[in-house]
Amino acid sequence: MASPCRIVVMASGNGSNFQALIDAVHSGSILHTQIVKLFVNKKTAFAIQRAEKVGIPTEYFNMVKEGFVVAGEKDAEKVKDGRARYDAALAQRVLEAKPDLVVLAGWMHIFSVPFLRPLEEAGVKVINLHPALPGKYDGAGAIERQYQDFKDGKLENNRAGLMIHYVIAEVDRGSPILTQEVECREGDELKDLEERIHAAEHELIVKATAKVVGEILARKNL
Numbered sequence: 001m002a003s004p005c006r007i008v009v010m011a012s013g014n015g016s017n018f019q020a021l022i023d024a025v026h027s028g029s030i031l032h033t034q035i036v037k038l039f040v041n042k043k044t045a046f047a048i049q050r051a052e053k054v055g056i057p058t059e060y061f062n063m064v065k066e067g068f069v070v071a072g073e074k075d076a077e078k079v080k081d082g083r084a085r086y087d088a089a090l091a092q093r094v095l096e097a098k099p100d101l102v103v104l105a106g107w108m109h110i111f112s113v114p115f116l117r118p119l120e121e122a123g124v125k126v127i128n129l130h131p132a133l134p135g136k137y138d139g140a141g142a143i144e145r146q147y148q149d150f151k152d153g154k155l156e157n158n159r160a161g162l163m164i165h166y167v168i169a170e171v172d173r174g175s176p177i178l179t180q181e182v183e184c185r186e187g188d189e190l191k192d193l194e195e196r197i198h199a200a201e202h203e204l205i206v207k208a209t210a211k212v213v214g215e216i217l218a219r220k221n222l
């Protein structure tokens with residue numbers, strides 16, 4: 001049998017989707033796979049504690065703390081240059097973990113080409129969990145914007161949603177792997193929609209990761 005599929009997970013916050021992946025690998029819902037490392041860019045990310053509890057190595061790598069961009073820098077060119085150098089350095093650190101797949105599970109930093117190109121050249125796919133349907137509500141704060149449109153009677157079919165997609169330079173516009181609609185109900189508060197979407201996320205990220213892992217393992221066995 002081929003060697004296990006090596007996954008690097010990247011997170012910035014609570015890590016409940018990371019936990020869903022940990023549990024799925026442990027239960028066998030995601031077969032023949034090892035989460036080899038977690039990268040975080042926030043020191044306060046609870047995902048760190050989740051990794052430590054199960055012995056997954058963690059690396060904290062922050063663009064400002066590592067000196068790539070000065071805190072509060074207003075010069076757009078300096079910020080763009082610093083982000084590019086940070087992304088290039090981060091790509092090398094990720095590749096040192098020899099991943100077959102990178103999963104963004106609440107990773108709140110937009111990657112530039114200096115991150116994406118080295119991984120593409122190494123044949124490493126990057127996938128992302130986004131709490132909206134393809135082509136809608138790109139970027140951060142997607143749940144809040146769907147909820148506001150629902151309240152304003154502007155949400156198409158009164159359906160919110162989520163997807164797991166391949167990551168490309170254009171934010172949240174990579175090919176969808178799996179998508180799911182989530183209903184909005186009259187009387188919903190924002191937290192009701194957030195809870196419904198988060199519950200769906202934990203299932204969909206496992207299903208999508210298992211699907212991509214299956215394709216990777218099939219190629220390994222060729």
Ligand SMILES: Nc1nc2c(c(=O)[nH]1)N[C@@H](CN(C=O)c1ccc(C(=O)N[C@@H](CCC(=O)O)C(=O)O)cc1)CN2
Nearest residue numbers: 107108109110111128129130139140168169170171172
């Ligand atoms: N090149 C890509 N990078 C990333 C993608 C992607 O599809 N292409 N997905 C995102 C995840 N994401 C939405 O799914 C997302 C995350 C963060 C942001 C954002 O505006 N980030 C700000 C910083 C916000 C913060 O630090 O709190 C930024 O990077 O300037 C938008 C979309 C992951 N990366």
Ligand SMILES: NCC(=O)N[C@@H]1O[C@H](COP(=O)([O-])[O-])[C@@H](O)[C@H]1O
Nearest residue numbers: 013014015016017018105106131139
């Ligand atoms: N644009 C990306 C984005 O908004 N991602 C969102 O970050 C949260 C991470 O939760 P978690 O840290 O508990 O997994 C999730 O709700 C995910 O959809």
